[in-house]
Amino acid sequence: MSKQRRAQVALLPISPLLITESVDDFDRVRDAFDQEIRPRGIIDQMYVGDIAYLTWEILRLRRCKAGVINSAFRDALEKLLAQLLRQPGGYAHQIKDQADSLARAWFSDRAAKKQVSELLAVFKLDESAIEAEAVRSSAADLEQLDRLLASLESRRIKALRCIADYRGGFARQLRESSDRIIDGKVLALDNATSKKPSAAA
């Protein structure tokens, strides 16, 4: 980052991160946008900072989304096993302990994993049924996370569009200004040539 850019960034408020997040990683995301957009002035810098932060927040929420599903996995497996193990005419509480211990063992014990797969296969199911149950049981949280993600993504798209708009307006203004200067210069040059003798004369 050039000295001038560093001075511009220093004027902007610091982007707050979680204590578990890496400042270097965030700087890398910002630098990537810096390289791509090549901000020219402070306004461009503001947009780049905003886009980098929005991207960072999106990545954070996506990680959380995966985390929410993963943490619902054990309960999901237990529920599913309760269905799979239940005998016709039997009651859920009769196999609750069995389902609980098998669900617990599934994460570390190969034999338990195999047993669950076989149980699932009896009903023509596979492990995606566990994931589906985990997603279903955390649907309310996932919906809220999706709302936040959609809001961040629409803001990022808007900020990107804003750069294009701003640059379009900026370029138009530059063109008009330079046109005026050129017109003035041409006129001034015409006057100058009429007064000064040419080199050929």
Next chain:
Amino acid sequence: MVSERRIAANRRNARKSTGPRSSIGKRRTSRNAYSHGLTASATPKAKYTKRIEKLARKIAGNTTDVVILECARDAAHAEFDLAQIRRVKIALIERMSAFGELEALEVLQLEAPERIKAWRTVVNFVDRLMRGRPITPEQELGLIEADAILDRVRTLVGLDLVLGVHKYMKFMKSVIQGTAILPEQAEAAATMPSAQSERLAEAVRRALPELLKLDMSDAPQPPASDRFGPLEVE
């Protein structure tokens, strides 16, 4: 021009107004000078006034045009407001990650006589009701108070009403007499996962309602043509 008569009438009327009388009214008006936390400009922004002005000057360029400078100030303020909301979001997630909750649950601290009195009030009330005896307003008030105390007992025990009325009454009686063993109330922080990534996901999940509220304050930026439209290249 306001007439002397009108001024005198206004003063007379003002003397009649003594402000809010109820404690609720007084409490409400005591905060009249404050604005909403996220848009209040006095405290947090005072710290950043110089930086906001510096940023505004940079945005406006070399112009001396008052209108352009004012627009640039608006944009600079918005930039710092956004940063403030982001700081609040981070702080909420961090707090949730540390404590597992934003507001600690009230710990039940009830003396045994208080619980027994509450229980007796409820039993007497039900008894009178069953026998078709009239309930006095005082007894009704006592019941509301007793119910609030018993509600706290129920919350502590984590009891639901699926047990059925008889079992429930029996169990509550044993709780109040101190013969039932109460389960330990789990600390919210203890229910948080220990692995870093899972803990963050859980903290964000628990803070979602607050984060969504903040998302409303974190309003989308107006298009560049609105924000920076009047700026001209010098």
